[in-house]
Amino acid sequence: MNKNGMLFLPLFTMLLFLTGCSSLAHLTATETPRQRFWGSYTEKRTYSFDGKYFADQKAVDGMIKVTVYLASSKEAVCEFVPARSMDFYGICWERDTYTLWTQSADIGSYGYELHDGVWERNERLEKPAYIISRWDEEYRNNSELWDTIYMSPTD
Numbered sequence: 070m071n072k073n074g075m076l077f078l079p080l081f082t083m084l085l086f087l088t089g090c091s092s093l094a095h096l097t098a099t100e101t102p103r104q105r106f107w108g109s110y111t112e113k114r115t116y117s118f119d120g121k122y123f124a125d126q127k128a129v130d131g132m133i134k135v136t137v138y139l140a141s142s143k144e145a146v147c148e149f150v151p152a153r154s155m156d157f158y159g160i161c162w163e164r165d166t167y168t169l170w171t172q173s174a175d176i177g178s179y180g181y182e183l184h185d186g187v188w189e190r191n192e193r194l195e196k197p198a199y200i201i202s203r204w205d206e207e208y209r210n211n212s213e214l215w216d217t218i219y220m221s222p223t224d
Contacts, residue, residue: 106209108201110159110172113223116140117162120222124162124169128154135160135171135181137188147188152176158203162221170200178202 116123117140126135133154137147151157152173161170167183180194199219201208208214 106203106212106215107159108172108203108205108208109161109199109219109221110170110203111161111220111223112159115160115162115220116222117167118164118221122146122167124160126157126160131155133157133171133173135169135188137169146186149181149188149190151179151181151190161200161219163197164199164219164221168194170196172203 112126114123114125120140122137123140124135124137126133128134129150131154132150133152134148134150136145138145151171153175156174156176158172158174161172162168163170163180167188169181169188170178171181172178178196178200179190179192180196181188182191182194196202201218203209208218
């Protein structure tokens with residue numbers, strides 16, 4: 070460690086906070102990601118309505134990659150890249166179909182429908198009313214409603 074090594078971590082943390090490069094950078098010392106308002110969406114592994122599939126998301130080269138797996142074998146069956154990682158706010162399955170929704174600050178919410186084993190973005194899909202966006206003011210500003218929001222099952 071050099072003589073400036075002690076300054077690196079606080080400066081790096083401050084840089085993340087100022088640039089917004091990490092959605093966790095804006096959390097208070099006692100706040101967890103699940104306490105932030107994500108609406109129906111999650112950053113965790115989440116399962117389809119019948120448990121047949123699960124989806125994970127991770128940042129790769131500044132983008133989010135969503136991977137869908139067969140739950141029974143944990144075999145990856147599809148991958149897609151919906152948005153930049155710095156703007157991304159999670160995924161959510163519909164409660165009765167295999168449609169997977171993504172939420173991003175820069176491009177909004179989009180549904181990915183299953184067609185012949187591939188999840189394809191359908192720009193004409195309308196998000197069901199029970200899937201609540203991170204930016205829905207009615208819910209965002211009323212934390213007492215958060216427990217009523219539909220969320221697809223997570224680990």
